[in-house]
Amino acid sequence: MASINITVDGVARSVESDQRPTHIFAEDKSIVVARVNGELRDLWSELKDGDVVDGVAIYSPDGLSVLRHSTAHVLAQAVQQTFAQTRLGIGPPIRDGFYYDFEPERPFTPEDLEKIETTMRKIVKDGQRFKRRVTTEADALKELAHEPYKCELIGIKSGGNEETSVEVGGSELTIYDNLGRDGEPVWSDLCRGPHLPSTKLIPAFKLMRSAGAYWRGSEKNPMLQRIYGTAWPSQDELNAYLEMLAEAEKRDHRKLGQELDLFSFPEEIGSGLAVFHPKGGIVRRAMEDYSRKRHEDEGYEFVYSPHITKAALFETSGHLEWYAEGMYPPMILDEEHHADGTIKRAGQQYYMKPMNCPFHNLIYRSRGRSYRELPLRLFEFGTVYRYEKSGVLHGITRARGFTQDDAHIYCTKDQMAGELDSLLTFVLNLLRDYGLEDFYLELSTRNPEKSVGSDEDWQAATEALRKAALAQNLELINDEGGAAFYGPKISVQAKDAIGRTWQMSTIQVDFQLPQRFELEYAASDGTRARPVMIHRALFGSIERFFGVLTEHYSGAFPPWLAPVQVMAIPVADAFTDYLGDVVKALKAAGIRAELDASDDRMQKKVRNAQMQKIPYMLIAGEEDQKAGAVSFRYRNGEQKNGVPLAEAIAEISAAVQSRAQV
């Protein structure tokens, strides 16, 4: 047999020409796919002289994708075995798992999923080999005549996007046959591949849920039924993933919002409209107060604006043109009608404000402005109302009424770069003060289809934002075409305590609104010039940030944010008066302290305070009272007994002042 010269994992080797990656990597069971000359290939693919071959382990990012995509295939096979009339959509790998879209005769039930999962386990146990077969468009169309969605993919092969390319991308059209024990195909699917060599190599998977999803992601297309699953290189990793999900569920802000009595969404008010209870009110006020102080230090000026306005304002700003469907419909006032119902006198339309910028522009324009006033920074906790589609509402993080910590900076073009730079530093430091540590940045650039303005302006702004972003030494991701219609933006993405990312602050440059509102200032040479406008929100929405922090801290807020900082617990009734005095002293020191004078036993009071996630319990009995002391019980169960009252107050105050977590 002739031999060929190849490079394996960076080492030149000579092997017999019938050797395939599966033989070359036979020693290492974790290798499930190979990278041949930079492209992912099945372990059974043929090699030729000069190939550069690298083994790809199942736990590498590529390996995980192949594992998950292969599991999606097993899912599709199981579905068609169980429900023969089901048509196939696509089945790509996604973060932590995979999905497959189907058009079933009727939507899947939870019981269906169990049945399908059982069938999947049989297929995995069967050890079916994934065998690649190259076909032609004509043959594929014939073979898959009963699969209308697959045929559509074949038709759009060239112009496919990221997701569809999983099925039909690459230079050749391929079908994968699953071979049973007898070597005969038991099932086939159009697919680009690659796959694991065998279904047996799927170590751990689980179906998660079914949901509707539009075919190829467009709401104009029919809705298919999607099944989500997860797959991992080991059972342990699957278990860890499921535990992470359980942990996320435990710290869901909607659940904690109720358990900790922070806020609610009364049905009587309407979907997406929250009320904050006293405890939530304290957290929120602490958040706002600190933000307000920091903004003062940074040279922001505080303004207020009304919640409703005549339509003309949003016509000027362009929002009615671009976002009317996202606004609450207008209130029509003073309209007069004839007896037959026709309009005698046109009414005045008022809208709830979906944003604050037009109001700030009017404040800017309320008098002439000089270059000496710039940068002018106007800040408002502005409550806005957006008619979000009912399906997108999510607790307090996606609501219909919410309050932005909104500011608009008016500056000269020369000042723009410096302003963006200091602004981004300010934003990140403030987020750090609230306890978020792990960030990356995203730069959203122009979408030519959905934007206005000159190329030069867009480019200048985009580059200024990029420069400011790069100066932070954080990872920077490009979001091509993701900008709003009026200008590019940087958004700050933060990772929370369990590794989920949240979009936080945004900084947007805007050349449009100054033009539309004809904003001007007198330049130093006496000419009139147009300012640049920068929109920015740190929290985005206070409610949303509240929700994110609630989940980040799992409701165990650091003392400076905690609704109740100290719960005083007497060992017995006899010490209630003493602790009453202690609480008075704490309150005098500005500490939010409460006394549990109920007739519960002490143990029960400890439990109650623990479940309310109160940072400090101060307990006192006879010994403490005699010594003028208290005993600490911390959230983690640790205790420190006999602490003199003054010392206790100092310790708590210090933690509050430093915004430390305890």
Next chain:
RNA sequence: GCCCCCCUAGCUCAGUCGGUAGAGCGUUUCCAUGGUAAGGAAAAGGUCACCGGUUCGAUUCCGGUGGGGGGCUCCA
């Protein structure tokens, strides 16, 4: 908005194959005076989300509305 699922006491949930309901926690009162995560007893508390339909009879079946959940699409 679209697909699927859900709505029973303040909360978490049982339950009624159609004959108007139950537990635990919480609340109130009483007893108990207890050193670090649930002491005991009694009581109050529900038009079974709302509106229609089918039925002798609907919390239960059907339809609609409202609210919620998981996704999709969207997010100035």
